[in-house]
Structure formats: C-alpha cells, structure tokens
Amino acid sequence: MKIATFNINGIKARAEALVDWLREAEPDVVCLQEIKATDEAFPHELFDGLGYTIATHGQKSFNGVAILSRLGLEDVTRGLPGDEGDEQARWIEATVVGKRAVRICGLYLPNGNPAPGPKYDYKLAWMERMRARATALLATEEPFVLAGDYNVIPQDEDAAKPEAWREDALALPESRAAFRRILNLGLTDAFRARVRGPGHYTFWDYQAGAWPRNNGIRIDHLLLSPQAADLLRDAGIDKEIRRREKPSDHVPVWIDLDA
C-alpha cells in the first residue's frame, strides 16, 4: 500500500499538476493539505477515471484537508478532537483496507508564526490535542499513519540553513519538544527509518530563490504506529516535481507498506 502526503497549496490552482503526479506515482492513498476550498468547491470531476474515492474536510480560502484512495475509504471522520470551538479544517481520518486495514490520519498542523503570540499558542495546544488522539489510536494496537504537513523542522539536519529558522515557529525548541512528545509515544518517522543524514527536504519557499539554491526544509512527515512500522518497506520524497511549471512549494512524501 503506497501512501503519500502532499501539501498542494490550493487544489483549484494545482488540480492538473496533481492528476499528472497521480498518474506517474500511482499512490494508493494520498493525504492532501491546504486545499483552500470548501467541500462543494473541490473539483471532483477532474479526478474521474483515475479510480480514487475522495473525502474532503474543506474550508473557504484557507487550510482544508482531503484523503484520496483507490482502495476505498471507510469510517471517515473530520476534525481533531479536543476543542469544539476550533473552526479550522486541519484533520481528517479514514480506514483503508488492502491486505490489512490501516487507519489514515491526514493533518495540516498550524504554522504558528509569529511566535510568541496567539498563533503559536494555538499551534502548541493543537499539538497537545494531536498527542491525545495518537494516544487513543495506539490503544487500538492497529496499524495507523499520521501523514501531513507538520510545520515542524524536527532537527537542524532537516534544514539547509538551520540558523535562519532559530526564531521561527517551525523550529523553536518548544515546537521540537512537542513533536518529540508525539514521536516518543512509540511512533516512527518513516522517512528517517529509511534515509539518514542531511540534505533531504520537502518544502522550498517561493521567495529568494530558495529552490535553485536548494534552501529547503523537511516539514512533511509520515509517523507510523508500531504495527504500521512493522510493515514499512520503503519511503521517499518526490523532489523532482518542484522544478515543474507552477509547482506547489511542497513536494510529495510517500511510504510503501506491506498492507
């Protein structure tokens, strides 16, 4: 089962590029972030004939997540538990059944800038709610995947210029500690289980020639439950699509599970 995460930065602006990538990469499951569209505005018709079932949790203008699956979607739920007043569309779950059933959680973790401030407080509180949800899922002892844009640079080796991110919400010690608290529940960073060392990025800013300078950061992650980690066969980053016309500022990250 090939599972990918891709911050698409606007589904309406990127639908054609997404279809091209789906045809090439042939993922079974894709978690999308920043669709920047309501459920009604998602261009389902552009994906007809590709064989994907689509579940969205959209919002006008900002945020918005979706899951695409060519193995079907069961028990879809929307929203991260823990704050009934939270209006931001950043979390969606579904179960996908291949050889095994895998619970897929697609997430768009808050950016948190500027820090300190209310946006940073929201980010840290959201991460604590995510930790609680992961804890509940671990109790099921079933395979699950937390896939998305985490807006966290886990370590200095995950940035081309770590010093440029010192004061940024993506790399502040509290952000890294909150990420580690989730990881330390017993989850596995799938990419890091397969590839070690610096120089592996998933995001390059549109500004200041970040892409031609390879000034990137690794902020899109797939965390695996112990039962999912046992099934991990491979992981990778589809870096090359960043050089295409009108790309997203993120690229897809994928895993292959024996499931």
Add this chain to the structure above:
DNA sequence: ATGGTTGGTGTCCAA
C-alpha cells in the same frame, strides 16, 4: 535586517 512569491475571491491575509 530586508525582501522576495504564491493562492485565495482579496481592495490584504496566510504562508
């Protein structure tokens, strides 16, 4: 320190 770019349905905000 600053500036640079993109998408949305915007006369600026979020990233």
